[in-house]
Amino acid sequence: MGDIDVEVLKGIHLSIEKGEFVAIMGTSGSGKTTLLNIIGCLDVPTSGRYILADREVSNLTDDQLSEIRNEHIGFVFQNFYLLPYVTVLENVLLPTLYVGGRKDNAEKNAWDLIKLVGLEGRAKFKPNQLSGGEQQRVAIARALINEPGLLLADEPTGQLDSKTATEIMSLLKKMNEQGKTVVLITHESFIASYAQRIIQIKDGIIFE
Amino acid sequence: MDRIFKIVFQSIKAVRAFKLRTLFCLLSVALGISSITVIVAATEGAYQKAFEIVARFGPDSLMVIGGSEQARAAGQRLKTISLEDVEAVKQTFDSAYVVVPMSSMRDATASYKGQKYQTLIVGSTSDYSRAWTWPVIGGSDLTDEDVKGLRNVGLIGQYVAGELFGNEDPVGKYILIKGLPVQIVGVLSERGTSPSGERLDDRIVIPISTLMRKLQNETKYVSAFRIRFVDQKNLYSYLEELRTFLRKRHDIPEGETDDFTIISPKEIIKFLVALTGSLVMFLGVTGIISLIVAGFVLANLFLLSVRERANEIGIRRSTGAKKRDILLQFLFEAVFITTIGGLFGFLLALLSSQLLMSIAEFPIHFSWKAFVVGLLLSWLIGIGFGLQPAKKAAELNPIEAIRG
Numbered sequence: 001m002g003d004i005d006v007e008v009l010k011g012i013h014l015s016i017e018k019g020e021f022v023a024i025m026g027t028s029g030s031g032k033t034t035l036l037n038i039i040g041c042l043d044v045p046t047s048g049r050y051i052l053a054d055r056e057v058s059n060l061t062d063d064q065l066s067e068i069r070n071e072h073i074g075f076v077f078q079n080f081y082l083l084p085y086v087t088v089l090e091n092v093l094l095p096t097l098y099v100g101g102r103k104d105n106a107e108k109n110a111w112d113l114i115k116l117v118g119l120e121g122r123a124k125f126k127p128n129q130l131s132g133g134e135q136q137r138v139a140i141a142r143a144l145i146n147e148p149g150l151l152l153a154d155e156p157t158g159q160l161d162s163k164t165a166t167e168i169m170s171l172l173k174k175m176n177e178q179g180k181t182v183v184l185i186t187h188e189s190f191i192a193s194y195a196q197r198i199i200q201i202k203d204g205i206i207f208e
Numbered sequence: 209m210d211r212i213f214k215i216v217f218q219s220i221k222a223v224r225a226f227k228l229r230t231l232f233c234l235l236s237v238a239l240g241i242s243s244i245t246v247i248v249a250a251t252e253g254a255y256q257k258a259f260e261i262v263a264r265f266g267p268d269s270l271m272v273i274g275g276s277e278q279a280r281a282a283g284q285r286l287k288t289i290s291l292e293d294v295e296a297v298k299q300t301f302d303s304a305y306v307v308v309p310m311s312s313m314r315d316a317t318a319s320y321k322g323q324k325y326q327t328l329i330v331g332s333t334s335d336y337s338r339a340w341t342w343p344v345i346g347g348s349d350l351t352d353e354d355v356k357g358l359r360n361v362g363l364i365g366q367y368v369a370g371e372l373f374g375n376e377d378p379v380g381k382y383i384l385i386k387g388l389p390v391q392i393v394g395v396l397s398e399r400g401t402s403p404s405g406e407r408l409d410d411r412i413v414i415p416i417s418t419l420m421r422k423l424q425n426e427t428k429y430v431s432a433f434r435i436r437f438v439d440q441k442n443l444y445s446y447l448e449e450l451r452t453f454l455r456k457r458h459d460i461p462e463g464e465t466d467d468f469t470i471i472s473p474k475e476i477i478k479f480l481v482a483l484t485g486s487l488v489m490f491l492g493v494t495g496i497i498s499l500i501v502a503g504f505v506l507a508n509l510f511l512l513s514v515r516e517r518a519n520e521i522g523i524r525r526s527t528g529a530k531k532r533d534i535l536l537q538f539l540f541e542a543v544f545i546t547t548i549g550g551l552f553g554f555l556l557a558l559l560s561s562q563l564l565m566s567i568a569e570f571p572i573h574f575s576w577k578a579f580v581v582g583l584l585l586s587w588l589i590g591i592g593f594g595l596q597p598a599k600k601a602a603e604l605n606p607i608e609a610i611r612g
Contacts, residue, residue, distance in 0.1 A: 070528020
């Protein structure tokens with residue numbers, strides 16, 4: 001009632017190969033968030049198709065989308081989005097709660113990841129005891145725990161100073177070098193320069 | 209299953225993390241559950257007490273009191289039952305193994321060596337202790353010769369004995385009852401209080417003949433008699449026979465009310481249930497209202513919590529939680545809180561019933577029933593009032609939720 005359908009993304013044809021590091025740049029309102037939601041299986045396109053890892057996603061049920069997010073996608077957000085009332089370790093373990101089958105060694109993997117992102121000794125801390133950069137490292141470790149093929153980073157350095165931002169970007173680059181596909185959303189060209197390929201989006205239309 | 213355990217564990221963490229929400233929900237549930245628990249325990253207590261009293265009164269016994277029920281209600285105890293009536297009943301009813309007449313005198317002054325005390329004097333026969341299943345524990349019982357010979361002997365209740373004799377052994381001693389010297393020959397065992405709160409051990413039992421002739425100047429009428437039947441099952445048909453028999457003896461025309469009252473175990477239960485019924489009603493209404501209030505407190509706090517934790521829900525959804533995972537988490541949080549609330553409520557009920565019992569001597573009996581009822585109700589509230597907020601949480605759109 002009263003809602004007007006606005007076409008946000010217009011005739012986008014975009015394919016991202018496995019192992020790529022892609023930056024999507026655009027100002028706010030350009031449609032980049034909508035694109036990210038579709039790539040991240042948080043939303044489905046009203047028309048058109050989205051194929052993720054050889055699977056048509058547009059017509060899946062909510063439960064199936066949840067499973068795909070759980071298995072294939074790791075999110076890193078601008079505001080970190082950690083659960084405030086559990087420890088770093090438990091935050092990292094969060095995606096393992098929703099794994100279909102039994103996942104062995106989840107806790108050991110979490111410890112390894114915490115070490116990998118440089119937070120040894122912080123595992124039992126609560127998020128509010130950490131700096132912004134540290135919180136984002138926790139978020140990256142959480143994004144990696146289920147070994148997804150795709151990392152989606154939405155303005156991951158938006159809340160961080162430039163020194164910390166550099167550290168976070170290096171970490172994402174390292175992940176890409178280890179074989180993860182990374183899709184980065186940003187409006188800063190300095191941050192986008194870490195990617196191998198930069199896509200501009202403006203008024204729902206993309207340019208390379 | 210593994211997944212459910214993990215989700216339950218998440219719920220427990222949230223319950224611990226959101227302390228204020230937990231505290232308020234828990235308190236309101238605990239209050240509601242405690243009053244319901246007290247009610248269940250009180251109802252059970254009342255019935256237990258009723259059966260105890262009936263067992264003591266004798267499930268095979270009837271008591272016939274002079275005067276109609278109406279006259280008794282007005283406080284008059286009319287003397288309508290004569291010793292001949294009692295004798296006739298004894299001759300006629302073969303099925304009765306004890307028929308015992310009784311007369312009583314209230315507020316009679318008994319004294320021993322300057323110690324004075326006002327007590328109840330009961331006149332009866334050598335069957336008194338048998339009629340009431342009230343054993344004589346010290347000295348000896350009254351005998352038929354005591355009754356026939358109008359002897360000045362008596363059995364003393366524990367309470368009067370304490371008042372008059374202190375620690376001294378009363379057996380063999382003489383006391384004065386309204387100036388009449390009476391030798392105490394036996395001590396009755398302790399009996400406690402009647403359902404209406406009367407101290408039963410505050411009495412002295414003497415031969416009925418002695419009481420009537422020497423203290424009441426009475427030759428014919430007694431206050432009451434008690435009758436016990438061998439065959440307990442037919443008690444209520446004997447009751448009708450007895451009524452017909454007495455009406456005929458007293459020449460009461462059809463349509464007129466009895467000039468005597470028959471008390472049966474059923475009457476006693478009726479009386480007790482009426483006694484506790486009003487309190488149970490009051491507590492019941494209070495309990496149900498407070499449970500409903502508790503439910504609304506829970507539902508409201510959870511709705512607020514869902515809004516406050518939209519971000520958390522978004523994070524969980526984006527990392528792969530399904531709608532049902534979110535639903536279960538919030539539902540478990542609610543049930544977990546109400547379960548603890550229920551347990552606290554049970555403890556609260558135990559404490560408050562201690563208070564009730566000491567103030568009102570109200571019979572309360574706790575059993576697994578009260579506990580189970582409380583627990584089931586707390587689950588019902590948790591699920592009933594937690595479901596809607598949990599559904600709302602599950603239905604949040606992850607994109608909107610995560611933007612908070």
